[in-house]
Amino acid sequence: MYAIETENLVKKYGRLTALDGVTLNIPEGDCFGLLGPNGAGKTTLIRILTTLIRPTSGMAKVAGFDVLKEKAGVRSAIGVVPQAMTSDLDLTGLEIMDIYARFYGMGKKERRERTDELLSMVGLRERAGDLIATYSGGMRRRLEIARGLVHRPSILILDEPTIGLDPQSRRVVWELLEKFRKGDNLTILLTTHYMEEAEYLSDHVAIIDYGRIVALDTVEGLKKAIPQKDTMELTVSNIDMAKAREAVSAHQSVGSVAVNEGTLIISVDNGANAIPELVDKLRAMNAKVTRVTLKEQTLEDVFIHFTGRPIREEEARKVSFLLGAGVPRQWGK
Amino acid sequence: MNRFKAIFERDLRKFIRNPLVVAMSVLMPVIYLVILGNSFQGELKRLPVAVVDQDNGPGAEGVMERLSALEAGPRTVEVIKVSSQGFAMEGLREGVFKGVVIIPPGFSRDLARGSLAEIGLFLDNAETIAAATVQSAIARAVSEPGMEFVGIREERAGARLRPIEIYRKIDYDQTLIPGVVIMAIFLGAMTTGAFNIVMDRFLGVEESYFLTPLTKSDIVVGLVASGLLITTIIAVVVLFFSSLISGIYLWRLLTVDGFLLMLAVIVLSTLGLQGLMFVIMGRLNHPRIVGILGGFMNVIFFFPSGAIYPTESFPAWLKAFAVVNPETYSVHALRALMFKGAGFGAVKGDMAFLAVFAVLAVIAGTAAFKREL
Numbered sequence A: 001m002y003a004i005e006t007e008n009l010v011k012k013y014g015r016l017t018a019l020d021g022v023t024l025n026i027p028e029g030d031c032f033g034l035l036g037p038n039g040a041g042k043t044t045l046i047r048i049l050t051t052l053i054r055p056t057s058g059m060a061k062v063a064g065f066d067v068l069k070e071k072a073g074v075r076s077a078i079g080v081v082p083q084a085m086t087s088d089l090d091l092t093g094l095e096i097m098d099i100y101a102r103f104y105g106m107g108k109k110e111r112r113e114r115t116d117e118l119l120s121m122v123g124l125r126e127r128a129g130d131l132i133a134t135y136s137g138g139m140r141r142r143l144e145i146a147r148g149l150v151h152r153p154s155i156l157i158l159d160e161p162t163i164g165l166d167p168q169s170r171r172v173v174w175e176l177l178e179k180f181r182k183g184d185n186l187t188i189l190l191t192t193h194y195m196e197e198a199e200y201l202s203d204h205v206a207i208i209d210y211g212r213i214v215a216l217d218t219v220e221g222l223k224k225a226i227p228q229k230d231t232m233e234l235t236v237s238n239i240d241m242a243k244a245r246e247a248v249s250a251h252q253s254v255g256s257v258a259v260n261e262g263t264l265i266i267s268v269d270n271g272a273n274a275i276p277e278l279v280d281k282l283r284a285m286n287a288k289v290t291r292v293t294l295k296e297q298t299l300e301d302v303f304i305h306f307t308g309r310p311i312r313e314e315e316a317r318k319v320s321f322l323l324g325a326g327v328p329r330q331w332g333k
Numbered sequence B: 001m002n003r004f005k006a007i008f009e010r011d012l013r014k015f016i017r018n019p020l021v022v023a024m025s026v027l028m029p030v031i032y033l034v035i036l037g038n039s040f041q042g043e044l045k046r047l048p049v050a051v052v053d054q055d056n057g058p059g060a061e062g063v064m065e066r067l068s069a070l071e072a073g074p075r076t077v078e079v080i081k082v083s084s085q086g087f088a089m090e091g092l093r094e095g096v097f098k099g100v101v102i103i104p105p106g107f108s109r110d111l112a113r114g115s116l117a118e119i120g121l122f123l124d125n126a127e128t129i130a131a132a133t134v135q136s137a138i139a140r141a142v143s144e145p146g147m148e149f150v151g152i153r154e155e156r157a158g159a160r161l162r163p164i165e166i167y168r169k170i171d172y173d174q175t176l177i178p179g180v181v182i183m184a185i186f187l188g189a190m191t192t193g194a195f196n197i198v199m200d201r202f203l204g205v206e207e208s209y210f211l212t213p214l215t216k217s218d219i220v221v222g223l224v225a226s227g228l229l230i231t232t233i234i235a236v237v238v239l240f241f242s243s244l245i246s247g248i249y250l251w252r253l254l255t256v257d258g259f260l261l262m263l264a265v266i267v268l269s270t271l272g273l274q275g276l277m278f279v280i281m282g283r284l285n286h287p288r289i290v291g292i293l294g295g296f297m298n299v300i301f302f303f304p305s306g307a308i309y310p311t312e313s314f315p316a317w318l319k320a321f322a323v324v325n326p327e328t329y330s331v332h333a334l335r336a337l338m339f340k341g342a343g344f345g346a347v348k349g350d351m352a353f354l355a356v357f358a359v360l361a362v363i364a365g366t367a368a369f370k371r372e373l
């Protein structure tokens, strides 16, 4: 059975098509990363899956429940960490956890135990009695993750869980997610526009752009599917460059080789493994290798390949200059 | 039930974390009392006055003519001829009449004899302004020159008005107290309950609540309940303090039954306004809109409620609004309970209206609430 399945989901906002026929199947226990630039439709998809908005057309099932017809079922099966920070600042961490646990009808003892366990796991036990207004961004994220898990959901959905966090806090969140995942056999769906995050956490990655899924595979599979390889640069001396080029090209994982004065620019599969072999080979020809650099193929290359642009190309959000920020979503455009 | 209680508790916790709001909710209505109590003047119109003619002589007829002239000319009063004094007094107690003129038996005879001819005037002094207006208008009418039968011969023999106030002496400040309590209820209803939805929406916090199994009615009823508790407490505190500063000792004035009835009126009024706020604000998403609407609605509901001016003086269209304005019934009921020592019988109509209004408003508020982004 799939934890999440969607079929041809479409969501239109007036003339804008935010989701343009999304079909996904996420198996149980999977960690699924949804990678996309700003405005790709990630949040829109998540909001449909979590019953917050209705699709214009199409079907979606979460934990076997239809998001339109069995909302209550969906809501008790999922834990969600929305993109925006959504904890009331004028409550304490403990209060938030307890209130949410009550929304799911948990008894007093169970609530206390679960809250305690989760707050310790996310490292907030000492600060549990403080107002959330006094938490740092990373602490608030961790609290929201704990909040999302309070009722032991089978599916955890996170919308950009590490946005705005420094690299250290980001890593803490990743490790937390790993830990929870192993413990509870969770299915995780997360959106991100951090490559490392998708790469580190996800079993499967889907790239979404302009409301369409443009690629879907494991991280490895995605990398294999594109022609770009690792790029190695070897600076050598004491050897005829034509001969050096010939020797390097003979290696089985090497694709094309270009020469730029004393430097060989090599397109290579699995470059890290090829370095020692290539260096040995050149040394055996009495060459001196003075410098090696390797630019490994990343998910970013995959992304550029499928979308035609790097992911960090952010479009400035247009806000009506008359109304300013903080006006109703419908008006602010 | 658990979910509803969680919403209820969440809201209470958030409220007490904001002591400034608590203090202001109490202080502002009390300050209103002081300001309003000292700043309102003006002419009233169409005050219903019952006339009981027990004389049936020519003198009484003359008085009736004068009163009719008053009705046709400056329109200060609306004269209603009533045959039974008991009926007239009951009307006064219920606020149907703002004054009762009694022309006693033998009035014509006294007038003819040139001895002191007196008319009795009973006033509803729970509404000071109206009472004062009725009194001066009628005094002017009956002593106007040209009334042949009023002692031209001898000054002493003129018809003299002897006002009899039917309740204990009430100052103008004090008559405003029901209005001030209603204002406290309005402010409370506006800043609790539905307002939390607007704030949550504005801050984007609602999203995470909508992700849980909370139902529409969990949210609405939970917030209405917490708002009800908070507002009721505020209203009672305001009632207490505004009474105190205008020299009323509630614990002496009210019986336990009277207090419980007042509490019931406060609760029903609050509930109705809470529901109404959900209907009006349930879909708003910016607190600034609430600010504008709140100031507007306060005036719209408060002034036509009879808290300051009697509703009888309004033009027909405003009167029609006063009839459906829940605050009209709250003010009327509170005034009756506070100053007239009235029992359940005198306010049951008000309470019935408030109860029906409350139920309808909460149902409509729940229906209007959108549990979706």
Ligand SMILES: Nc1ncnc2c1ncn2[C@@H]1O[C@H](COP(=O)(O)OP(=O)(O)OP(=O)(O)O)[C@@H](O)[C@H]1O
Pocket (backbone or CB within 6 Å): A013, A016, A017, A018, A036, A037, A038, A039, A040, A041, A042, A043, A044, A045, A083, A193, A329, A330
């Ligand atoms: N309420 C709305 N009304 C109109 N348009 C909307 C609304 N919500 C989203 N959109 C539009 O739908 C598109 C997809 O938005 P969405 O929030 O799903 O993007 P996203 O992938 O989550 O982006 P980000 O990485 O910035 O969070 C955008 O073009 C956005 O402007």
Ligand SMILES: [Mg+2]
Pocket (backbone or CB within 6 Å): A042, A043, A044, A083, A159, A160
């Ligand atoms: Mg988003």
